[in-house]
Amino acid sequence: MDSPIRPHRPRILVLEDDMLLALDMEDHLIARGYETAGPYGRVAQALEAIPDLTLAGAIVDLNLAGELSFPVIDCLTQRGIPLIVCSGYAELPQVKARLGSLPLIAKPWSPERLDALMAQTFQADTRAPLRARRG
Structure with missing residues (x-):
């Protein structure tokens, strides 16, 4: 049986060293119809991955356990x-x-503020949660 054709999902890189925050961000993006790259917790990991990725955007933490993410930015x-x-x-x-x-969002981030920034920054359609788009 053929697998259903999956529509293109824009990929967003996530760079965040706090695993709980990273997973929360990943869940939020997936619920909005995005695919994630990462989450990466170190600057070197992200820099190594970026050349091989097709990205619609990125959400980057600035301070990764004392290492600033300016090289990734x-x-x-x-x-x-x-x-x-x-x-x-x-x-x-x-x-x-x-x-x-560059657009900034303070931690702790609010889903509404992040959604608004993503719609402006990534120039994609405003993505509703997948469960609301079905049916």
């Missing part, structure tokens, strides 16, 4: 991949200055 930006920085440090003036016009 720079790599994604150079490749033209839209991203959202999700960080407990998002509102600090020096962070805002370093990140320029």
Whole structure:
């Protein structure tokens, strides 16, 4: 029996070192119709994976156990991949200055705010939870 054709699901890279937060983010993205790459917990892991991935966007934590994710942010930006920085440090003036016009969301993130940022940043349709789209 042939398997059903699955529609294209945009892939979002997740870079987050807190496993519970990473899984929560992954669940949120999947419920909205996205596929995830990762979650990655280290800068080196993400940098190694990015060249082999087709990405619609990324959600990147800024501080990964003391290691700042600027190399990943720079790599994604150079490749033209839209991203959202999700960080407990998002509102600090020096962070805002370093990140320029990149969209920021503070931790703990709200699903509504993240959905709004994803719709603006990833320029995809506003994805409703899969359960609401069926039927």
